[in-house]
Amino acid sequence: MKIEALLFGGVAVFFAGTAALYGAWSGEPAGTAALIVAFGMAGVISFFCAVQYRRRGRRPQDRADAEVADAAGPLEFFPPHSPWPVVTALGFAVAALGVVYGLWLFLIGVGVLAWGVLGMVFQYATRED
Structure with missing residues (x-):
């Protein structure tokens, strides 16, 4: 590096x-x-x-x-399945639509986006190696 x-x-x-x-x-x-x-x-x-x-x-x-x-060997832990990328993408899409249609929709999108990002970050926070 x-x-x-x-x-x-x-x-x-x-x-x-x-x-x-x-x-x-x-x-x-x-x-x-x-x-x-x-x-x-x-x-x-x-x-x-x-x-x-x-x-x-x-x-x-x-x-x-x-x-x-x-x-050789395992690189890192990669989650097998997770709903949070879909929630994050949905939040981003709603926030992008909110830029066009109004502040209220943008704020809802930002809330869903924040929920999805926090879900991805803390999904395996208690996982033990």
Whole structure:
């Protein structure tokens, strides 16, 4: 994950420099805001990759002397079935319709969306490994 952290860090630095130059020379706020958001997104991914590298160290894919068997085994726990992605998608769809039809529908959609996201996050919170 170290290479990925450096790669996305470089992308973040590029967008930061581009945003600074674009904001100074053009004076146009929408493009500057878009470049700042792009900088933030690349920075978040770079930070995540750096934290994962510090926690877990080098992966077998990062080592030249690694063999295929080094990366074998279970990766993570993936739930077999869950109703929460459907609830989340429904909440997003209702919120998107609420942008068109009115604030009341948007607020209902945001509530359903929050319920679905919280359901996915805490579905297996008490699961023991």
